[in-house]
Amino acid sequence: EIVMTQSPATLSVSPGERATLSCRASHYVSSNLAWYQQKPGQSPRLLIYRASTRAAGIPARFSGSGSGTEFTLTISSLQSADSAVYYCQQYNEWPPLTFGGGTKVEIK
Amino acid sequence: QVQLQESGPGLVKPSDTLSLTCTLSGGSISGYYWSWIRQSPGKGLEWIGFIHYSGNTFYNPSLKSRVSISIDASKNHFSLNLASVTAADTAVYFCARSPDSDVWSGYYDYWGQGTLVTVSS
Numbered sequence: 001e002i003v004m005t006q007s008p009a010t011l012s013v014s015p016g017e018r019a020t021l022s023c024r025a026s027h028y029v030s031s032n033l034a035w036y037q038q039k040p041g042q043s044p045r046l047l048i049y050r051a052s053t054r055a056a057g058i059p060a061r062f063s064g065s066g067s068g069t070e071f072t073l074t075i076s077s078l079q080s081a082d083s084a085v086y087y088c089q090q091y092n093e094w095p096p097l098t099f100g101g102g103t104k105v106e107i108k
Numbered sequence: 109q110v111q112l113q114e115s116g117p118g119l120v121k122p123s124d125t126l127s128l129t130c131t132l133s134g135g136s137i138s139g140y141y142w143s144w145i146r147q148s149p150g151k152g153l154e155w156i157g158f159i160h161y162s163g164n165t166f167y168n169p170s171l172k173s174r175v176s177i178s179i180d181a182s183k184n185h186f187s188l189n190l191a192s193v194t195a196a197d198t199a200v201y202f203c204a205r206s207p208d209s210d211v212w213s214g215y216y217d218y219w220g221q222g223t224l225v226t227v228s229s
Contacts, residue, residue, distance in 0.1 A: 001169075034215035043202055043219035044153070055217065087153060091214025096168040099153035 002027050002090050004100035014108040019075040021103045023066075023088035031067045032092035038102075039084045047086075048073065075105070083107050110135040112203050112220035120197075120227050126190040130203030130220055137161060137184050139209035143216065144177060144188045148199035158206070159186055193227045200224050 003026040013019045023033070031051040036044035046055040048064035051071060061076040075082055088100040116128035130142070143158040157167035159177040167175050171190070179186040190197060201223055204216040 032214060036216075043204075043222050044216070045219075046215065046217050049213070049215045089153075089215060094214070095155075095157070095166050096170070097155040097214065099155070101152050 001096060002029060002093050002098050004088055004090055004098050006086075006088060006100035006103045008103060009101070010104045010106060012106045012108050013075075013078045015080060016077050019078050019082070019105055021073040021075075021086055021105070023071040023073070023100050025069045025071075025090055027093065028068055029090040029092035032090060033064075033066070033071050034089045034091065035062075035064055035073045036087045036089065037082075037084045038087065044087060078105070078107065080107050110205065110218045112205065112218055114201060114203050114220045114223040116223060116225070118224060118226060120193055120225060121229050122194055122227055123192055126188070126193050126197060126225055126227070128188045128201055128203075128223065128225070129185050130187070131183075131185040132205075133184070137179065137181050137186070141206040141212055142177075142179065142186045143204045143206065145202045145204055145216075145219075146197075146199040147202065147222070148196075150196075151199075154199075156188065156190075156201075158212075160212075195227050198225065198227045 005024045007022045033051045035048040038044045052064045063074045065072050085102045085104045087102050111133045120126045144156040159165045174191045176189045203220040205218040206213040207217040
């Protein structure tokens with residue numbers, strides 16, 4: 001099973017600043033990685049797939065990069081609406097599909 | 109607009125079988141892959157398994173001996189059965205869709221709102 005490790009656990013960023021979230025896979029996952037945003041009481045929302053492709057309707061301030069075992073989600077100019085927990089998920093080697101433990105983004 | 113809605117008992121007794129249904133509206137169940145994913149405070153997001161419209165299934169090896177997913181295209185829904193539940197199976201259960209018809213994409217574009225299932229006597 002591929003273990004996904006996200007860091008930091010919590011990120012506190014001021015509005016308008018950049019937020020950089022990291023996700024590391026225990027084994028090679030190519031570019032088969034997705035990012036999701038989850039707000040309290042809601043289901044996860046797909047942001048990025050294939051490591052860097054934005055899903056439909058996702059603002060351009062969200063971008064993904066990386067391949068292999070190291071990935072990054074960047075929110076270029078943080079807005080208050082971006083306060084949420086962000087999860088990465090690999091789909092290169094399965095079963096099982098696996099998710100990271102999440103990074104909570106807080107607004108300073 | 110595709111919408112998914114989970115339904116089923118919110119409370120299940122230990123050793124019983126947890127049964128949930130996910131009903132699709134605004135789209136067709138045909139051709140797609142449909143999954144169950146759960147979320148508990150202790151284990152985060154955990155993939156349970158998926159079923160294709162054709163009936164093919166894949167399950168998480170950690171749950172494989174207890175889980176079964178089925179599909180009823182005539183009712184536009186699919187279902188989860190998880191046997192011999194314990195308190196460790198207490199979680200919010202989500203159903204979700206992979207975006208590509210007849211191709212396993214591996215990620216999820218539509219999710220249900222989730223339903224909390226508590227295992228307790």
